[in-house]
Amino acid sequence: MGGTGSRALRIALAGLGTVGAGVIRVLDTNRELIARRAGRPIEVVAVTARDRTKDRGVDLGRFAWIDDTTRLAEAEVDVVVELVGGSDGPALALARATLAAGKGFVTANKAMLAHHGLELAEAAEAAGVPLKFEAAVAGGIPVIKGLREGAAANELARVTGILNGTCNFILSKMEAEKRDFADVLAEAQALGFAEADPSFDIDGVDAAHKLAILASLSFGTKPAFDRVGIGGIRHILAADIAEAAALGYRVRLVGVAEAGAHGLFQRVHAHLVPQDHPLAHVTGATNAVVAEGNFVGRLLFQGPGAGEGPTASAVVADLIDIARGEAGPPFAMPAAALADAGEADGSDRRGRAYLRFAVADRVGVLAEIAAAMRDAGVSIESLIQRGATADGSVLVAIVTHEGPERCVAQALERLRGSQSLTGEPLWMHILG
Numbered sequence: 088m089g090g091t092g093s094r095a096l097r098i099a100l101a102g103l104g105t106v107g108a109g110v111i112r113v114l115d116t117n118r119e120l121i122a123r124r125a126g127r128p129i130e131v132v133a134v135t136a137r138d139r140t141k142d143r144g145v146d147l148g149r150f151a152w153i154d155d156t157t158r159l160a161e162a163e164v165d166v167v168v169e170l171v172g173g174s175d176g177p178a179l180a181l182a183r184a185t186l187a188a189g190k191g192f193v194t195a196n197k198a199m200l201a202h203h204g205l206e207l208a209e210a211a212e213a214a215g216v217p218l219k220f221e222a223a224v225a226g227g228i229p230v231i232k233g234l235r236e237g238a239a240a241n242e243l244a245r246v247t248g249i250l251n252g253t254c255n256f257i258l259s260k261m262e263a264e265k266r267d268f269a270d271v272l273a274e275a276q277a278l279g280f281a282e283a284d285p286s287f288d289i290d291g292v293d294a295a296h297k298l299a300i301l302a303s304l305s306f307g308t309k310p311a312f313d314r315v316g317i318g319g320i321r322h323i324l325a326a327d328i329a330e331a332a333a334l335g336y337r338v339r340l341v342g343v344a345e346a347g348a349h350g351l352f353q354r355v356h357a358h359l360v361p362q363d364h365p366l367a368h369v370t371g372a373t374n375a376v377v378a379e380g381n382f383v384g385r386l387l388f389q390g391p392g393a394g395e396g397p398t399a400s401a402v403v404a405d406l407i408d409i410a411r412g413e414a415g416p417p418f419a420m421p422a423a424a425l426a427d428a429g430e431a432d433g434s435d436r437r438g439r440a441y442l443r444f445a446v447a448d449r450v451g452v453l454a455e456i457a458a459a460m461r462d463a464g465v466s467i468e469s470l471i472q473r474g475a476t477a478d479g480s481v482l483v484a485i486v487t488h489e490g491p492e493r494c495v496a497q498a499l500e501r502l503r504g505s506q507s508l509t510g511e512p513l514w515m516h517i518l519g
């Protein structure tokens with residue numbers, strides 16, 4: 088490959104929001120360095136977004152403006168970069184049109200990849216063009232590169248991660264400032280890394296999109312978003328975080344993917360993470376992924392998982408790879424070689440649980456909860472009752488011994504509709 092005098096890699100860019108404008112800023116600021124590293128200049132030539140007149144703090148006058156997003160695929164470019172978002176709609180139409188036109192495609196859109204990644208990988212492989220998405224999982228952290236390339240020699244057994252910056256920011260603030268969820272949410276949303284639909288962040292959907300992509304890369308299975316068990320953080324109280332701290336844990340939204348004998352297990356859920364586990368020390372909008380390989384051992388990837396600079400940095404890294412001519416199958420092995428995710432549904436899993444009940448302060452309530460646990464075969468390790476909340480309820484927190492998760496589910500089912508409970512119980516898993 089030639090020096091910086093070689094023909095530029097021409098880019099069309101859809102979406103000029105946080106990430107899109109960031110990509111232009113990275114390419115402008117580090118222009119010379121990027122050209123030297125890539126072996127040739129990387130030039131944006133055409134752009135589109137919803138509003139042509141909006142000031143994004145970057146000069147757009149030098150680019151062709153194309154009103155119809157899908158037509159970006161017809162521009163005289165080598166690669167289309169999609170930073171619009173949404174699993175379907177214009178993003179998917181653009182992806183399909185670009186790959187069908189035999190051009191490379193770069194995206195930060197984990198929702199689209201989780202739902203349509205297999206189809207898009209097949210289309211890219213059939214056309215012999217790159218499909219790259221480093222920014223889609225854990226923003227600026229090179230975790231796709233790390234697993235797809237760096238760890239490619241290993242069989243991976245388990246991948247765990249903090250994959251949503253918004254949730255981690257909220258949980259860290261709740262912990263540090265002893266504030267409740269609703270109080271901190273608006274602050275997180277103002278920082279530019281929340282999804283267009285913020286429930287995707289706080290209900291675990293965004294992290295599940297990312298986990299489905301990571302699991303596919305790690306275990307050679309087809310992306311299976313519909314098989315991720317998903318829970319969020321909106322029902323966690325500052326009191327739960329304080330209780331967890333007293334027991335030696337931090338509360339984190341953790342994605343877990345494991346390749347087992349019966350298939351792929353994938354879950355995103357609030358977990359109690361032991362304070363000596365690397366994920367317990369991940370604070371703010373930082374993300375982290377732990378992967379265990381049979382030769383390399385335990386890998387820890389940690390860094391900024393969202394925001395303009397980190398996310399744009401990952402998008403441009405993909406463009407540099409393409410400019411260098413680096414290729415290969417998007418999901419680490421050819422799409423045709425990816426296996427089905429299998430049957431694992433988690434019902435035979437074992438673990439320890441944190442359960443928190445809001446109860447009426449009256450005789451017999453604790454006995455009722457303890458009886459439900461006993462009848463379902465759940466063994467209690469500790470039980471703590473704390474004073475009244477604002478509505479006069481009392482909080483009861485239970486930590487169980489290790490046992491089948493299905494027994495915990497049965498205990499909660501026995502308590503469903505009980506007059507003693509003043510709200511839905513909270514169940515968090517304890518990370519083993």
Ligand SMILES: NC(=O)c1ccc[n+]([C@@H]2O[C@H](COP(=O)([O-])OP(=O)(O)OC[C@H]3O[C@@H](n4cnc5c(N)ncnc54)[C@H](O)[C@@H]3O)[C@@H](O)[C@H]2O)c1
Pocket residue numbers: 101102103104105106107135136137138156170171172173177195196197222223226279280281282283392393394395398
């Ligand atoms: N913000 C982050 O920290 C972050 C991190 C990782 C990944 N992502 C992903 O990057 C993508 C973009 O996120 P963002 O935060 O920059 O969003 P944003 O809302 O800031 O920007 C979206 C852009 O797309 C444009 N747009 C909307 N509909 C369009 C259409 N039909 N055609 C053309 N343009 C259209 C908007 O005008 C805007 O310029 C999403 O897929 C998101 O999930 C974002």
Ligand SMILES: N[C@@H](CCO)C(=O)O
Pocket residue numbers: 223225226250251252253254280281282288293392393394
């Ligand atoms: N909404 C996402 C952006 C990064 O993918 C987050 O908060 O992590």
Ligand code: NA
Pocket residue numbers: 221222223224225226227228229230231401
């Ligand atoms: Na990344």
